Amino acid sequence: MEFTIEFDKQQIEAIENILQEELIDLGVQSVILMDLAGNVIVNLESGDKRHDVYSLAALAAGNYGAVSAMANIIGEQEFSLLFHKGEEESIHFSKVVEDLLLLTIFNKNVSLGFLRLKVAEAVKRIQALI
Amino acid sequence: MALINPKKKEVQVKIVYYGPGRGGKTTNLEYINRKFKKRIQSEMVTVKTYGDRTLFFDFLPFDIGEIKGHSIKIQLYTVPGQVKYNATRRLVLRGVDGIVFVADSMDLRREMNIRSLQNLKENLETFNKNIFNIPLVMQYNKRDLEEEGIPILSIDTLQKDLNSRLQAPFFPASAVRGDNVAATMKKIIAFTVSSLRKKLE
Numbered sequence: 001m002e003f004t005i006e007f008d009k010q011q012i013e014a015i016e017n018i019l020q021e022e023l024i025d026l027g028v029q030s031v032i033l034m035d036l037a038g039n040v041i042v043n044l045e046s047g048d049k050r051h052d053v054y055s056l057a058a059l060a061a062g063n064y065g066a067v068s069a070m071a072n073i074i075g076e077q078e079f080s081l082l083f084h085k086g087e088e089e090s091i092h093f094s095k096v097v098e099d100l101l102l103l104t105i106f107n108k109n110v111s112l113g114f115l116r117l118k119v120a121e122a123v124k125r126i127q128a129l130i
Numbered sequence: 131m132a133l134i135n136p137k138k139k140e141v142q143v144k145i146v147y148y149g150p151g152r153g154g155k156t157t158n159l160e161y162i163n164r165k166f167k168k169r170i171q172s173e174m175v176t177v178k179t180y181g182d183r184t185l186f187f188d189f190l191p192f193d194i195g196e197i198k199g200h201s202i203k204i205q206l207y208t209v210p211g212q213v214k215y216n217a218t219r220r221l222v223l224r225g226v227d228g229i230v231f232v233a234d235s236m237d238l239r240r241e242m243n244i245r246s247l248q249n250l251k252e253n254l255e256t257f258n259k260n261i262f263n264i265p266l267v268m269q270y271n272k273r274d275l276e277e278e279g280i281p282i283l284s285i286d287t288l289q290k291d292l293n294s295r296l297q298a299p300f301f302p303a304s305a306v307r308g309d310n311v312a313a314t315m316k317k318i319i320a321f322t323v324s325s326l327r328k329k330l331e
């Protein structure tokens with residue numbers, strides 16, 4: 001049995017700090033760093049809303065796979081960004097590296113433009129770590 | 131490809147129920163969901179398509195005990211069995227740690243079982259995995275049909291067709307009645323966790 005990317009405790013803590021600073025402190029409700037098998041690597045939540053992150057990650061992995069297959073059909077390698085907009089809450093996905101996704105759940109108080117900027121920042125910092 | 135989180139002291143284990151469409155994979159998970167309700171905090175997730183067939187997977191997370199101080203999160207998935215969904219079926223196999231192959235005992239489904247097992251083998255190969263090296267349990271489902279006078283394959287025939295080379299542990303079962311559903315699940319969990327434990331040591 002081989003493992004995905006392996007993380008040690010320090011790495012996970014460093015990633016948690018990045019996600020806290022760049023996203024949670026900004027007002028984002030929930031961030032999940034996950035792999036494409038649907039495993040949750042890091043999860044941070046703010047406020048009192050708790051999401052079922054394991055189910056979310058499983059579905060996000062499936063969704064990402066489906067959208068990548070769509071990308072291939074139109075001649076793209078993949079779509080590295082995905083965004084689902086809701087009335088109150090929205091979900092943003094960004095690829096971090098091969099096999100790793102960052103999923104962000106945020107509400108109307110956070111603008112999409114700003115969120116994208118911050119996600120890009122966080123992704124860059126995580127990439128530097130792994 | 132189980133995921134170990136050294137900070138949360140948690141291992142995530144992915145088990146996939148594979149097999150021909152209409153063989154009883156979803157029925158297995160539904161039974162487990164009912165029977166083990168107490169240990170399952172989240173709802174079972176089913177991604178359906180038109181009609182009542184699974185497009186992506188059914189997903190059922192639950193917790194069982196520990197290995198080496200790590201809590202174990204088991205994630206059970208089923209795949210869509212229909213031929214046209216191979217792309218999604220393959221995706222669900224990404225990072226799989228253990229497999230239950232749910233075969234349909236009905237006489238009429240003999241070829242479909244064989245084809246589905248072959249398809250599993252090929253899909254695993256695309257992830258550089260060998261069906262002989264991954265924990266696998268066979269389930270011969272729908273044994274109850276015999277009582278209704280519906281012709282079913284003998285266990286011998288199923289063993290010859292599907293398990294002569296694999297030599298995997300096997301269970302005759304009836305997912306609608308719940309016969310051997312828990313036994314199949316316990317076997318694949320024990321098998322997968324023990325092969326993981328060896329990796330952790």
Ligand SMILES: Nc1nc2c(ncn2[C@@H]2O[C@H](COP(=O)(O)OP(=O)(O)O)[C@@H](O)[C@H]2O)c(=O)[nH]1
Nearest residue numbers: 151152153154155156157211271272304305306
């Ligand atoms: N008689 C009988 N029917 C079953 C059994 N397991 C499943 N079925 C039926 O077979 C059909 C397909 O089952 P399902 O679980 O959806 O199959 P899947 O496509 O493998 O997920 C349903 O109508 C089930 O009620 C069984 O053990 N015995």
Ligand SMILES: [Mg+2]
Nearest residue numbers: 155156184208
């Ligand atoms: Mg099904």
